[in-house]
Ligand code: 5GP
């Protein structure tokens with residue numbers, strides 16, 4: 001049986017599903033669990049949405065957002081655990097044991113590094129977003145797709161392609177987008193809710209990161225310390241999107257933002273342009289992602305983390 005048929009059979013045969021996605025959930029993570037979940041619910045299934053905290057509130061305009069982590073402790077009578085948009089089960093932190101407790105697990109993802117850890121794995125490294133794969137699955141299974149579902153799926157497509165700017169914005173990405181419009185998605189509404197809702201603390205942190213940005217050898221980098229976040233009364237979510245503004249700098253091919261976490265580790269966000277492959281860099285530090293966007297966490301002081309990542313980039317470029 002083809003993978004897509006195996007996934008569709010599970011969605012049709014079983015009655016209850018827990019949908020998981022990764023830590024630091026982004027638009028594709030939230031969009032794929034909500035899009036799939038809404039459709040399953042309309043089809044009469046029981047659905048739980050489980051997301052590692054903190055859940056990014058900026059996506060609260062999507063229908064069913066308020067159901068995320070509601071009664072999440074009551075997973076014992078759910079039959080199937082599905083993990084979306086995550087290359088491996090480490091990406092859900094301590095929720096990992098919950099997912100592994102299910103008799104049947106499904107893995108739906110578009111990361112090339114995916115570890116194929118589930119009972120059924122549907123991984124398409126060419127898909128521009130996990131929500132694009134969800135759309136394919138819903139159509140293939142003849143499950144419902146309405147305007148709310150297509151808005152959630154479009155949110156994932158829009159954010160994971162960098163508003164159709166990244167190299168993964170291939171022909172399929174536009175075709176999926178067009179299909180979602182046919183199902184009722186409203187791109188202007190979604191873009192407004194996602195890109196024009198910056199908070200003041202976010203804009204202050206952005207200003208600080210840009211002031212501190214250095215560009216050497218086609219590498220642009222900056223950093224944000226915990227005390228900066230506290231000074232502006234900001235949350236971790238307020239650091240999202242800063243790298244996407246940094247990435248606009250001309251001539252840089254590697255763009256890196258270092259953020260000190262609550263646990264005093266360093267969270268590294270990487271973006272690559274042209275032939276730069278940032279996934280290779282992130283993987284060296286135990287992270288992963290895509291060629292053009294990747295990340296990792298380094299358990300060291302800020303200055304050490306910066307030195308190590310910059311030297312690795314310079315080394316890899318020589319090869
Ligand atoms: P961001 O910089 O936005 O946090 O992450 C960019 C992309 O890199 C994410 O969409 C995700 O695919 C990937 N990514 C980020 N952090 C990690 C990580 O720690 N492990 C893995 N495997 N992928 C990551």
Ligand code: MN
Nearest residue numbers: 028085130160
């Ligand atoms: Mn994704």
